[in-house]
Amino acid sequence: MDRDKKEPESSSRLETIAFKAQAEISKVLYDPSLGIFKPWQFEGYASSPVTLKTTYEELKILWNEEARFRQGFEASSDTIAIPNLFAKIGGIHKDICEYEKDIELFLSSEKMFFSPKLPFVDKSPESPCIGYSRNGLLQPKAGSALMNFISKNGALNVDSLVSSHFFEIISSNKQLQITMAQKLLQLLESDLLLKTRSEETTLRTLHMLLSLDKSLIGLLENFDYPFDVPKIVLYIGREANVSFEDCAAISFFYLCGFDILVLTPSGHNDIEIYMNSYYFDTHRLKERNPDLDYTDLKYKCNTRGKKAKSHVASFFKK
Numbered sequence: 001m002d003r004d005k006k007e008p009e010s011s012s013r014l015e016t017i018a019f020k021a022q023a024e025i026s027k028v029l030y031d032p033s034l035g036i037f038k039p040w041q042f043e044g045y046a047s048s049p050v051t052l053k054t055t056y057e058e059l060k061i062l063w064n065e066e067a068r069f070r071q072g073f074e075a076s077s078d079t080i081a082i083p084n085l086f087a088k089i090g091g092i093h094k095d096i097c098e099y100e101k102d103i104e105l106f107l108s109s110e111k112m113f114f115s116p117k118l119p120f121v122d123k124s125p126e127s128p129c130i131g132y133s134r135n136g137l138l139q140p141k142a143g144s145a146l147m148n149f150i151s152k153n154g155a156l157n158v159d160s161l162v163s164s165h166f167f168e169i170i171s172s173n174k175q176l177q178i179t180m181a182q183k184l185l186q187l188l189e190s191d192l193l194l195k196t197r198s199e200e201t202t203l204r205t206l207h208m209l210l211s212l213d214k215s216l217i218g219l220l221e222n223f224d225y226p227f228d229v230p231k232i233v234l235y236i237g238r239e240a241n242v243s244f245e246d247c248a249a250i251s252f253f254y255l256c257g258f259d260i261l262v263l264t265p266s267g268h269n270d271i272e273i274y275m276n277s278y279y280f281d282t283h284r285l286k287e288r289n290p291d292l293d294y295t296d297l298k299y300k301c302n303t304r305g306k307k308a309k310s311h312v313a314s315f316f317k318k
Contacts, residue, residue, distance in 0.1 A: 082257035091285035097301035116294035121245040237293035247274035266290035
């Protein structure tokens with residue numbers, strides 16, 4: 001029986017012998033202390049990221065490991081501690097093929113959102129409750145209930161926001177709406193983002209949620225905490241500009257327990273402009289290449305880690 005379901009006083013349902021036996025077996029088998037969990041055993045639990053501080057080699061080892069097997073995973077009566085990874089890799093290996101091989105590893109996860117270009121959050125679309133003023137600033141649309149939930153200093157009444165059906169614009173899943181509301185409040189009250197809290201900052205963060213790629217919402221909705229950890233991988237190549245909305249998005253999903261990886265071949269500061277660097281590891285590789293886009297990197301090497309030969313060279317090799 002689900003943990004939040006209450007049996008009506010006039011209930012007439014009768015549990016079968018097989019059902020009772022299965023329930024007893026489940027109590028023994030699916031014990032958090034044993035590290036054995038059934039699917040969606042912790043649906044509805046609050047989650048908290050426990051970000052692992054690792055070496056570069058450990059990052060690669062842990063990347064595809066399930067949450068329950070990582071150091072720091074813990075399940076209490078109503079909260080799940082999720083060991084997640086948040087790292088930035090600045091620069092590239094001297095051997096470009098070694099760098100591509102590492103990226104192939106990071107992109108091998110099934111539950112992943114990868115953006116080879118930035119910005120990845122579309123700031124242009126208007127929503128039913130947020131629009132742009134004539135001078136290009138975001139503002140609640142006339143008649144929108146948002147006007148009643150945001151104070152001048154940017155404080156947000158999240159409970160009222162949930163009651164206003166704001167999150168139904170994003171998803172019809174009630175549990176997901178509650179999770180997103182909790183994480184939104186955590187984000188706005190945290191020091192993850194360097195921007196001073198204000199009405200504009202809160203509106204931009206809300207607009208970011210409404211502008212997210214649907215696949216990201218799908219990753220969050222299908223996140224079964226003890227198992228595969230969803231991931232966001234960003235590649236910041238030539239002339240890429242990181243936006244506040246990009247950083248607000250990865251901060252939000254970081255708080256949801258996602259693994260976050262930012263690849264910056266140039267080695268320059270980018271997410272540090274908007275984010276508190278305390279929350280992520282920075283691994284600096286030997287070389288820097290500010291002109292290396294992902295499209296340039298792809299297919300430079302074959303799967304064995306050797307530089308791919310041109311078709312002409314391959315022809316004369318025969």
